[in-house]
Amino acid sequence: MDPLTTPDGRYLIVRGRLWRTTNPGLSDQEKERLVHELMDARRAVKAAKTFADTEALSTARQAVDNAKKGLGERGPVWWTDGQPDWNRHLVKNTPYAGWFEAFSIGADGS
CATH class of the missing domain: 1.10.287 (Helix Hairpins)
Structure with missing residues (x-):
């Protein structure tokens, strides 16, 4: 099973933590x-x-x-829209928290 990726493709989520993905460029x-x-x-x-x-x-x-x-995956971010880097942060402490919670609820059938 592939790891969950944020909708913008910037992070993988492993055990509730964000990890920056490889530069798609x-x-x-x-x-x-x-x-x-x-x-x-x-x-x-x-x-x-x-x-x-x-x-x-x-x-x-x-x-x-x-x-x-x-x-x-480390160092300067590869995106160019000025958004901050949330690498290694818990998802619940980032702007992705609402999306992740909604995804998690839908994923377990609740």
């Missing part, structure tokens, strides 16, 4: 490249943790951050 090639970089960096984080290598862990976490910024 990226080319398929650029997105694929960045996703590969992200997966490589995440594997490097795991390896660094396994070997308790703090220097490698720091480098790997920076690589994760760089890939996520390239994808538009």
Whole structure:
């Protein structure tokens, strides 16, 4: 099942929290490249943790951050209408609260 996405496509909702989606303006090639970089960096984080290598862990976490910024999931927002970034906020504390509540009520049949 795909995660729930806000009507404007800016966020995924996971356990009641907003997470910024990938910039839809990226080319398929650029997105694929960045996703590969992200997966490589995440594997490097795991390896660094396994070997308790703090220097490698720091480098790997920076690589994760760089890939996520390239994808538009962190850093400056990818939309241009001036709306604020609600990344990592609980849905109930954002302008999406009413929509989410209405969606949740409809989704469980209540």
